[in-house]
Every structure is written in C-alpha cells, then in structure tokens.
C-alpha cells in the first residue's frame with residue numbers, strides 16, 4: 001500500500017491531568033474523503049488542532065505523506081501541504097471576494113520568495129485567484145466586500161481560501177454548519193468538486209452530510225478512533241451502534257436530517 005496522505009500513530013493529548021486524546025490511530029490514503037464523527041466532547045476538534053499544529057501533542061506522531069509534522073508550527077504544516085479552514089475567521093471582511101482569494105494565494109507562497117520573485121508571481125496569483133473564484137461559483141460577487149456576502153457565500157469563500165495554496169490535504173470543521181437544507185446540498189457538491197484528487201477530512205455532526213460526502217467514516221469516542229471504515233460498514237458496526245451511531249442513523253433514515 002502507498003504511503004498514507006495522513007497518519008496518526010498512538011496520538012495523545014492531555015489538558016492538565018485529563019487525557020482527552022487517548023492513543024488515536026488513523027491512516028488515510030491519498031484522495032480519500034473522511035468524515036470524523038463522534039459524540040460531543042469526544043475530541044474531534046482537538047484531533048484537528050493536533051493535526052494542524054495548533055496544539056502540541058503530548059505524545060505520538062502525526063505524519064503527512066510519511067513526514068513527521070507533529071511539533072511543527074501551523075504555517076509550516078500548511079506549507080507542507082495541509083490546509084485547515086478556521087470557519088469564517090480567516091476572511092478579511094473589508095476586502096473583496098477576489099482580494100480575499102488573492103491574499104490566500106499570496107500567503108501560501110510564503111516568504112521563501114524574495115520580493116522580486118514575489119512581484120513576478122503576482123500575475124500568477126491573479127490568475128489563480130480568478131480560477132478559485134470560478135471554482136467556488138462566486139464570479140458575480142467578485143468585487144463585493146466579504147462582509148456583504150450571505151452566510152453560505154462566506155462559507156464558500158472560506159473553502160476557496162482554504163484550497164488557495166493548492167494543499168493536498170484539506171481539513172474542514174463542520175463545513176455546512178448553520179446552513180439550510182438546500183444550501184447544505186449545494187455545498188456538499190461544491191466541496192466534492194473543489195477537492196477532487198485531494199484528501200479531505202471533515203468534522204461533521206449532520207449524518208446527511210456524512211453519508212453524502214464521505215468515502216470513509218472515522219468514529220471518535222472518548223479520545224480514540226474506535227472504527228474507521230466505509231459508511232455501510234460503519235453503519236453495521238455493532239460497537240459503533242452501541243457507542244454512538246445507532247440513534248443518529250435511525251434519525252437520518254427516518255428523515256430526521
């Protein structure tokens with residue numbers, strides 16, 4: 001089997017004396033779309049924070065395409081090809097949609113570049129920002145200030161910024177939270193389109209989104225990944241049903257989502 005795009009090995013994180021992540025293991029192949037699910041407080045966001053370098057792990061390893069990234073800074077991890085959305089907080093409200101995308105592109109070039117190289121790259125950055133604008137279907141909002149977009153449009157812009165640097169591994173935290181049903185459906189399609197060929201991890205509560213988006217589901221319970229498999233197999237997994245999923249799936253199948 002090829003080198004996993006992302007791998008967690010016996011990852012642990014304690015806050016004070018409380019161990020929140022308790023030996024998490026996960027191996028995600030390149031191109032897989034993975035939904036991370038689990039009860040409230042199970043440690044899903046903490047896992048994302050460990051992977052993206054926001055928190056240091058207490059022990060264990062995180063590997064991106066076989067390279068250790070635990071202990072690195074978030075921006076270093078980003079430049080190695082892993083990008084995480086921070087919901088709408090990394091949008092500049094007083095810049096236009098286009099300018100926001102261009103900032104995302106330029107930022108990802110980083111300061112490896114000299115100023116002259118930077119100037120030479122501006123044309124490329126403009127072109128890439130136009131491309132992204134098209135991908136997230138906000139062409140008609142090109143020059144609108146981000147603060148004047150609808151909520152769903154802001155979330156789309158957020159995805160555009162997240163993928164701007166061409167990262168191969170994308171982490172999205174509840175990408176459809178706060179959206180209506182029809183917006184959610186459109187948004188799932190958008191996420192699928194813009195992440196073709198990439199590895200995607202989402203934290204998700206909405207079972208409709210999980211089953212619509214994910215090739216595989218990672219079930220996190222009490223700081224451990226207790227199952228990692230296709231949606232059908234996870235749905236049938238006795239341990240998962242007992243621990244968590246049974247009632248949610250029943251709800252989803254009954255049209256509760």
Ligand SMILES: Nc1ncnc2c1ncn2[C@@H]1O[C@H](COP(=O)(O)OP(=O)(O)OP(=O)(O)O)[C@@H](O)[C@H]1O
Nearest residue numbers: 015016020038039040041042043044045046047203
């Ligand atoms: N910075 C922190 N300091 C102390 N405790 C924390 C910190 N961050 C998270 N925790 C604790 O870790 C546990 C797991 O939280 P986390 O947010 O990762 O869960 P989650 O699975 O994402 O939950 P939810 O589905 O409710 O978002 C919780 O008990 C939380 O209180």
